[in-house]
Amino acid sequence: MGEYQRKTILKNDCSIEKTINVISGKWKPAILNELLKTNLRLKDIQKGLPEASKRALTQQLKELTKDGLIKKKDFNQYPKKTEYSLTSLGTQLRTVFTELSKFGDNL
């Protein structure tokens, strides 16, 4: 049987969608945007996003870590201290966020 070659006219650029998926989320753009400037502790993020529940923030930070955009560092000290920062991949979001922000200014 002739191999049916579905002619997909719309090349579905999943790279674009993959990026949109990993940066979309209630608090992710704000967290990533701030991490582009400085490393943050959870309490810094909570103070900066007072409307966000700790549970929601922790979940989104976990997803961002799993997606390889951020990393978490535990300092071997008392009192306990952990800090979030961008991975080298995460830092490449700078140009993406610049373009997203520029475009959004026109909306």
Added chain:
Amino acid sequence: MGEYQRKTILKNDCSIEKTINVISGKWKPAILNELLKTNLRLKDIQKGLPEASKRALTQQLKELTKDGLIKKKDFNQYPKKTEYSLTSLGTQLRTVFTELSKFGDNL
């Protein structure tokens, strides 16, 4: 009463979120990405995205039109012909999509 000034450390760059909101959606990235190359009729879009229902495509096209990213042109002819194209604002998505695609290639 002293006006309580909430010190929001995280500057919530809503421009970034506004852009993410208008380009997010099951079929929007693929539709916009193709409109960056050529104007499209609904049946072209349907052929290119065979998994998408006509209803879903029509809804997302309506939202993209409402958000000012695309426009619809009805040709005064029989048989009926309508064509979608990017607005001047929509064409500014080119650099956004280039960055999103480049980043997504590394995911």
